[in-house]
Amino acid sequence: MSEQLKGFIHTITEQQLNVFSIRILQKGHLLAHWDRDKDQRRVQHSISKSFTCMAVGLALEEGLIHLDATLGDYFSYDHDHVPATQRNPPSPQELKLSDLLRMSSGHDSPPLWADERASLTEKDWAKYYMSLPMDRVPGEQFTYSSGDTFMISAMLQAATGQNVKDYLTPRLFDPLGIHDVEWETSPLGVTLGCAGLWISNEELSRFGQLLLQEGFWEGRQLVPADWIRQATSQQIETTGDGDWGKGYGYQFWMCSHDAYRADGAYGQLCIVIPSKEAVICINSEEENMQGILNAVWNEVLPLYTQR
Incomplete structure (x- = not known):
């Protein structure tokens, strides 16, 4: 089924973009796919x-948490650990779930990046996050932060009594037919939330189709439609280049052509284009993610306009 993707394959080959797999769907039907080796x-x-954002929507619906919940509702602030010169408010206790969802926690140097997580001697990552001073008032400025998402996961675990993977398994993964999920955890067993989920590109395309259908799947409303509309709408401005400057929702990026996407470092992409009833999913190991997106806009998007 790769004949329709000849232009895309030619572009990524010519530009030496290390793409492993692409699947394109429209109205729930597979239009074309290509795997370099196997998915x-x-x-x-x-x-x-x-x-992780889907877990938030479900916990909201179940009344287990709310968007104005703060880190202080669940975790203590290690005031004594912070130098006296840096104890001015605000403190991490004041951070709302909504601030974390839209990456506006108020840190100039976001905590808990992958390298820092690997070298951290503190096993309680939530405690470590709570010990760090903030640089500005939260809720106003976007700064991409995996640490913010980890704290969302930690909040959810405290609120639901389950880690995010276990909480989502019967509510999302099993209904989508995504079984035996692996998702990395912190030393204390908190689902990373920000990273570490292992699934195939075909499984990712099911997630994309769920998003396109606003949470409806095989006769069931798995995730509230209002939540998906809210999460995939711009909640804060961004200042990046290209498709990183189109705004951010709740753990989703806005992008060109009235689309939105989930994306991961090195070219994991789940692009949803509601106006085309389209889902495009890509797995890669490539730093030039904008190059992949450009290939999608130039070579894949026209396949939908021709239908």
């Missing part, structure tokens, strides 16, 4: 964040 489960990096 297999790979770590999805920050696409994991968008799955």
